[in-house]
Amino acid sequence: MGKPSLFSGRSTSRHRIRAARELNVSHSTVLRRIEQFETILGSKLFKKLQRGYELTAAGEQLYENGQSIEINIDQLLSQAEGHHDVTQGKLRISQPEIGILNIYPLYAEFKRQHPDITLEIQSTMAAHNLAQQEVDIVLRFSEQPPELLVGRLIGTVKAKAYASKHYLKQLPKNHTSKDYDWIQWQRPKSVPASNWVKDNILNPRIVFRTPHMPDVVSAILSGIGVGFMSSHEAAQHKSLVELFDGEIIATYPLWMLTHRDLRNSERVTTFMRFMAENLHLD
CATH class of the missing domain: 3.40.190.10 (Periplasmic binding protein-like II)
Structure with a gap:
């Protein structure tokens, strides 16, 4: 459950309209129902300020309690769904x-x-x-x-180094790994493949960085340089060449x-x- 829609300073009108749209009523109806709810509770939930609406202490408490209630409801619904013997x-x-x-x-x-x-x-x-x-x-x-969680280990995804045939043809005839242009997959956490480059290639020339694996694959296929990708994906592209004698750079157990x-x-x-x-x- 998100923060109440009639909250957020200067953007109050926009949130009020959005709340009305979600409830399929006018925004004036939203305000009226809040006032009715406050009357039933005998407590003010919002303070009206020049910049918009702000939760009172009672409103904050109701919001926090409502979050835990929603989680419990979601879990109950999930448990009920889990016992439905249907494949639809x-x-x-x-x-x-x-x-x-x-x-x-x-x-x-x-x-x-x-x-x-x-x-x-x-x-x-x-x-x-x-x-x-x-x-x-x-x-x-x-x-x-x-x-x-329950489930099973499906298998292991293996990462290897690949380059396109077109890229390799452009390198010197007697090229070595020192001549490679590297494509780097940037992830928030340490990536074993990136560490392999640091440990095995002297002064690697990084020419392309991206946090998204689809972009890594596209860059390799386009001939930008050498990069790491799963052998499962690489097997689908005949234009790719496996490097370093097919050495497995990293493995990732998939559950x-x-x-x-x-x-x-x-x-x-x-x-x-x-x-x-x-x-x-x-």
């Missing part, structure tokens, strides 16, 4: 960025087999919170998944997980079973 409805899935793992062909096959299930896919390296019901299933890189409250959901178990049988990484 919405299934929210969080997966790694495209360029690390392309499983859309499997999504297509799953949809052919289960046309009544709607897939909502979020491609991100951020960790969605299953405990707060942000998604139903996550495909997550982890050495040890959280205790509240498929759901919240334990959803372990009896037919939608969830059907999808997880399908992926376990059809997604092959090793």
